[in-house]
Every structure is written in C-alpha cells, then in structure tokens.
Amino acid sequence: MQSVVYDIPQGNLNNSFINRVRRYTRKCSFCNNGGHNVARCDDATLQMFYDYLIHLKNETLSMNNYNRILSIQLVEQYIYNFCGQNEENIKIVKSVACRFCYSRINSLLQVSVNKIIRVYIQFLRSK
Numbered sequence: 001m002q003s004v005v006y007d008i009p010q011g012n013l014n015n016s017f018i019n020r021v022r023r024y025t026r027k028c029s030f031c032n033n034g035g036h037n038v039a040r041c042d043d044a045t046l047q048m049f050y051d052y053l054i055h056l057k058n059e060t061l062s063m064n065n066y067n068r069i070l071s072i073q074l075v076e077q078y079i080y081n082f083c084g085q086n087e088e089n090i091k092i093v094k095s096v097a098c099r100f101c102y103s104r105i106n107s108l109l110q111v112s113v114n115k116i117i118r119v120y121i122q123f124l125r126s127k
C-alpha cells in the first residue's frame, strides 16, 4: 500500500529505469539495511517501542481508574516527551508510526504521533 514512493511521469523509459534501480538499491530509513523499507523493518527497537506503548496502556489505565481519555493523554504526553529528548527518538517514533500505523517517514511529527494514537485508541476498544 505504501511501498511505492516514487512519483514518476508515465511513459518515460529513462525515468522508469532509474525507478527500478532505486528500488533495488533502496535502504531502510531506520536500520539502513537494504531490501526493505521502514514499513517492513524488523528491527527490534521498533517492536520494543510498540510493545512498550501496549504496556503503558495497561499501566495508565489501571493507575487512573480505567479512565481512557486520561490514558490517551498520558500516552501522547509520553511520546512527545520521548521525542523531546533527542533526534534519534524522533526517528524511532516516526519509524514506529510507519511500521505499525500506516504513516510515512516524511510526515510531520504531529501526524506520526496522531497515527500512533489512532491505533492506540483501537487497543483501548479491543480491551
């Protein structure tokens, strides 16, 4: 769904050749390995952060009398605080949003966080 990222004019052989070469040499914007993009990245850091959000759900819910609105606010706050620490953390959050929440790596941070929160709300519903 989001693996095609190159916007090329139709019918231009030169460009479609370049496009094919780019696809073969594409590197993941998170782990820098070839052969996949960030939406399919298997790096453990992304999985760990995602799992931590699930853990945070359970913790914030049980500590706040199962107040879901408060839980959403606390998780959102946690993500923004995490991003505020350094650039690498911003990269992790944006990559997690791509990997698990159908975001794009070039989206604004707010867009990435909103995508994560939307998926997070689905966790809450499925509780």
Ligand SMILES: [Zn+2]
Pocket (backbone or CB within 6 Å): 028, 029, 030, 031, 032, 033, 036, 037, 038, 040, 041, 042, 043
């Ligand atoms: Zn990767």
